Amino acid sequence: MALQEQDIHPRSDDQSKPDRITVRSLILGLITAVLMAYTGNLLEMVLHAGSLVKSSYPVALILWFCIWVMINMVIGVVHRPWMLTRIELLVIFGAIWIAGMMPGVGWMGYLIGALPAPYFFATPENRWAELFFDQLPMWAFPNPTPEIMDRFYFGLHEGEAIPWNAWVMPVWWWFSGALALMAAGYFVICIFHRQWVDAERLTYPLVQFPEDLVEGFDEGRVIPNILKKPVFWYGFAWTCGIILWNVINFWYSNIPRIDLFDNVNVKAMHFARNFPPFYARILPPVIGLGYLCSLDLLFSFWFFGVLALVKVGTINRTGLTIGLEGQPSKAGEIIALESHGAMTVLVIWSLWLARRHIKTVWSQALRGERGDGPIPYRFAVVGLACCASYACNFLMNLGMSFGMAVGQLTLMFVAYFAAVKFIAASGFGYLFPVWTKGGSFLKIVTGTVRMTTGDLIATRLADTSVLFGGTRFQTIQMIPHHLKAMDRVVQGRGLVSIVIFAGFVLSFIVSAGTIIYYCYVESALFLRSWTLWEGPHGIFGGIATSLAETEKTVFDLQKMGMWLFGGAEAAVLAILRSRFAWWPFHPLGLAFQYTTGPRYYALSIFLVWAAKLIILRAGGPRLYEKAKPFFIGTVVGYCIGIGIGMVIDLIWFPGEGHGFHNF
Template sequence: MPSQAETFPNHESTRSTLTVRGVVLGVATGVLLNLYSNYAGLIIGGASLVKSQLPMAMLLPFVAWLLINTIVRLIAPRLALSGGELIVIYSLSWIVGTMSASGWLAYWGGIVSSPVYYASAENRWQEVLFDVIPWWCYPTDSREVIVAFYEGLPEGASIPWSGWLSPLYWWFSFSVALVIAGLCLSVIFQRQWEDAERLTFPLSTFAVALTKGFDGKERIPPIFKDRAFQAGFLVVFLVLAWNIGGFFTQELPRITIYDTVESKGLPVGRMFPPVYLRIMPPVIGLTYLCNSDLLLSFWLFRLVAILKEGVMARLGVPIGYSSATNATIGQPKSELIMLESHGAMVFLAVWSVWIARHHLKHVWQVARTGVRGPGDDGVMPYRVALLGFSIVTVYLLGCFMSMGLTPWMAICQLGLIYIAYFTLAKFTAATGFAYLFPVAEKGGNVVLALGGTRGMSAREIVGMGTINSYAFFGRARIPAWPALPHYLQLFGTDRRRYWTPWSAILVFSATFMGSCLLIICLGYEHAGQNLGLSGFVKANRETYHRMVSAVIDTDRAGFNPGKTMVWLAGVGGAWLLMVLYNRIPWWPLHPLGLAFQDSNGSEYYAFSMLLTWVAKGLIMRIGGIGMFNRARPFFFGLVVGYVAGIGTGTLVDLLFFPDGGHRIHGW
């Protein structure tokens, strides 16, 4: 159970104010950061700005706004933004921060445009797939539209926008429906998460701590003058600045303490995954407010996963049947660990609903009777939230069936998507760990591993492949869902709180359309085959190769009892851990660590969370809760120092090395 010292609420009680200026600047920032990230990734070749649920693509402009606003307060205080307006910018840019480049939309552009252009007799796409691909959500099949997109427009020709109207409409409708579903679920569970479960919302606390000083009389916010904040900032920024100096001369030895995982792997043994000694300042700084038991569970279960995976690889443990069709969506690193983790994640979702049963009963009563209490007056009425969630769910089920899924498979697929995104949204709010990624992404790997494709038609396999492709709402970095509970937590009691859902939908819609139009323009102007990133280089063709392999396989797998037992073991293990965690006061391990034991986030950053866990333990033991609060600016300074260093390096590359930049941020 959590220690007594950590049962206090960490999130700030001060609420911010929504203004027209804040919303306009937030939407503009969200759109512009995506346009830049897409251009940088596809043309310049930089793809590292979108690596987490709180990506560098939105932290860079947020820190830039803090700097600009501080300067404005010194020169013309009346023109400066308030702390609330800065938080609006932070929230709205976060909602769309993972959409650009390798986060999502570069994959969309490459995958939906590939079938016609890359089809050949050798890959058999036309023979196997063309009769069952849902062409109604793909660009028009014509030389004018597709060939010109990949080879560039002929001189004097104009972009054939009419060929893209149908995919733009349908993919936008799928995506905005998922955002509305996430928004409605956040509204339904918000009071449960804030008041009953008392989630700490570290990523909200971080933004409030950096912006609340802009509402005072001092020209420079107090946190920027805090010695602890300055120390944290300099510990990181000076190292990155030194390495940036090395761009100009090789005589400066590189300081590698914050280098990426490629150079941080520590071999454990033959056939064992390495232990990554990666020190990531944003992970350390933002998980400082995470419960120590959760931090312990993250790094400890990662070590156990390394041992399990290595032992199974050494012993050659076979479980269940194998078939090439299991690679339809993409083969995970370790299928058995993935299945165990997914079972644990599903348990966490079911458990989250179960412990909220009394709140959900209250939500239903309020929605049915229309009688609302003081705590029910959120950003939208519960009746609207339930109705909205139901409508978009029915719509998405209809779209899935139109893509080829049977009603049962459509329900299963959408349910798995909801489970993954719901769990991710809740536990991002609980931990502040922005590298929390959904196990098995949209769930297609789990369906294929457990049920196989023996009973699936070609149309259903292709429909599953389309939905589980990176074109559909991205990869593991999820747009909007992780940000929405924080947005509601920050503005849920604001007097203009009813602007909150509309502003979220507005920024998502504007960013989606702006980014897609830019990607289409870049394809016709620079030739799509020349665009960088995996969406146009690798993932686009692999998506359809996997579909073909699954359809033509003559030895398809059916129901797999062995792998089903592994999945159920994950459910049972998570249940046992949760019972122990809630019944035994001294028991420290939470099933969250089991659920995400093999995700990239835990794999790469378990060491960073170990450092945070040790630091928190020492601080609490030496100085108690008072020292814990006094040390908080230091950890936030680590984050800002890292972002400032990455921003400085990016600016130096743009000014001095426009044709050959340096990798300054990655895993």
């Protein structure tokens, strides 16, 4: 009854808190980020309770934010003036988004696992020492002594201490390179922020989600508005209920499981020989968050995703290849070339649309005017130049030539820009760009004949998840959402950027330190993490394979032609969309057609597209708004169910996790 009375009589306007970032929200956000970074690595790599880092909008983020919503409700019951405001909760949301991306397979497991690996796993059979040890940048790896290497993999002897000093410098250098990339991304996003918000009016669905969960707190309500709607609990019940039903099977195996949410490994459906499988994968976060995405994007994702399967299968069946003799590209590479060309044109098209804004930014930067961006444009332009220069120098110190470093950075800009902008536009967290770092594209199209040994080594190191993560790149995908959420802030705007950089630094330190600690205490081999064993073998085995090849590849006009063809397709689709409002095909679907998201989740995307289409046709915007809590509840129920399941795993099945969440 007390809760109902508080909700009936919210605090008056003069009692409401203004939109401002407080120091307490910054501190709480960073503390939570530290806890996430520690527990994320602990749960995945030590306790084997599963990984919650599979997308750019990880389940760990949603779960921890839901915990904070519940904490705020408890605070409201105990002492309402202490409740966190909407903006304070969104500050916490931004900080934990950064931390949610780093643990284990997100990034840090690959980085720490790779540093001692070349010396420990080198054998006469794999010829690593013979092929590339003399060219390996020694400053980027710990000293190969038994006290450092052997203890890392086999554990410390009794009475020995962890050799932290041996790790400080190599980890610092990799951190500095990643920080330069993150900061460069931050400055680019600050430059384009007003263009995306005001001119192009991106919808930012991934900001809508947490805002809907906290709506009502600023009016003094103890319970968020969405939790009072029965339709929210219908969505919550069906996803959380399925997970908790399956938990019963842990003790009573005669009770059948509901395998609706099982991962792609058991959801593959083969329709024809040489055709890729279609994955009948149902993933509630894709369905729930996809409801906030526009219909044309949803349609393009599943349509081009299915079409890509047909194209790959047809190419495989016909035996078609492109490329010069001795360096052919088969089906997967052909589609990747087409997609990369389309993605590049999308970025060029975006820059063209923003040409007036870019001109304004440049003129204001030259004159030293503040501008309307999150930070002064002069600071953004100078900061971008400095960070890009440092990143280029970092790649050159890894072994790249200047031309290769510039080429790789340019391709990284294309991939990151496309992913960041269109995640903000679509809300699709599984939007992973093809050839994210660009190294594979350079080798396939331009050839390796002019690449030095240093180029090949550095390209491989930079192209993998060691530097700034892999397809799940770090932090920059949250920046446009964080800036959008903070647009209404009137006090404490200086803390907006501090959240990003402090969250990145603290999450990195805690994640790296946690993995190093447990590898020495428990032994890396005992942890049985893929990032500590198979991952490093793939990275350095790939270097050895590249260097051992006696026949170098050359520039291939046929492959470049396929890349240009993909770009031309995207250009035509973009022009048609600009001319005809009814045109249903978005070039974004083509650019990401055979990547993880559309390939694994075409069925989930189709289902939410069909549901949203029916809802809009039947009841228009009013019914859309009424149904929205169901889809938000679908996501929340799934994440809460996973959280409960992992707690059960830790209590009753420690070290034998059931893997509640995967691709």
